Amino acid sequence: MFTSQGPTVRELAVQALSSVERGYDLLSPKFDQTPFRTPDRMLDAVEETLAQREGSFEAGLDVCCGTGAGLGMLRRLCRGRVTGVDLSAGMLAQAARAHPEERVDLVRADARALPAKLADSYDLAVSFGAFGHFLPAERPALFAGVHAALRPGGLFAFPIGAPIPPASPVWWAVAGFDAAMRVRNAVWRPPFVMYYRTFPLGDVRADLLAAGFAVETAPLDHFGRRGDGTPRWRLLLARKPGPGVPRRPPVRQHEPA
Known part of the structure; x- marks a missing residue:
């Protein structure tokens, strides 16, 4: 499916009827041949924005790194x-x-319970494409773990898309997928948590603030703007308070959410 080297429909069905951990173990050899891998265009946009706003970092953490699509970006950003x-x-x-x-x-660790050995070790944490695997009630533990892993002044950065208007066919597609997953999880065990509409900016911002972060956003203008002028994608920047390490001043203004 997707490409000749990608998973078959049967393989995807077996994955969908497994737990999240087992499902990705099964999918891993062919994962990079699917549209689920974070596109290089997104990785490049985030890297460019962070480099322009922040300069370089010392140590970096990729939360839910998968097959490692974001690790090359981190290696270039981190000394x-x-x-x-x-x-x-x-x-x-x-x-x-x-x-x-x-x-x-x-x-190997659950992002909702990061190992204590990672505490106070990183200046930059990123995550790509994984937040649909966390229910809203699990976000506080996820964000608290990232907060603990960062040094004072450290930054947690990840892209977040603009809301999809209900008039768009994409809205109906993701709504249908989420509904199907809810039915699947109601009748089948173990659950496979993967939803597209459980990570709205307002709620995410509130949970980050509650975890102790200072929060702002920067437009990812690489992806253009909607008809109302708002960016299609933003980079959410959640900073752990503290002196941190000296940063270069931002070269472009952030936008309010």
Whole structure:
């Protein structure tokens, strides 16, 4: 499916009837041949925006790193070691093959309970495409763990899309997918948590503030703007208070959410 090297419909069905961890273990050898991998265009946009606004960092953390699509970006942004964390051993195995570099560490862990050894270790944390796997009630634990992993002044950055208008066919597609997943999880165990509409900016901002972050956003103008002038994608920047390390001043203004 998707490409000749990608998973078949049967393989995707087996994944969907598994747990999140087992499903990604099964999908991992072919994951990068699916549209689920974070596009290079998004990675490049985030990297450029962070480099322009912040300069470089010392150590970096990729939360739910999957097969390691974001680790190359982190290595370029960070002078020191970078770490990828994921629950799936299969995805981490693929990441290890893609990034054999000595200064890349891979840790198998649940992002809702990051290991204590990661505390106060990073200046930058990122995450791409994983937040649909966390129910709203799980976000506080997720954000608290990232907050603890960052040094004072450290930054948690991730892209977040504008709301999809109900008139768009995409809205109906993702609404239908979420509804199907809710039915699946109501009648089948183990659950496979993956929803597209459970991560709205307002609620996410509130949970980040409650976790102790200072929050702002920057437009990712690489993806254009909607008819009302608002960006199609923003980079959410959640900073752990503290002196941190000296940063270069921003080169462009952030926009209010």
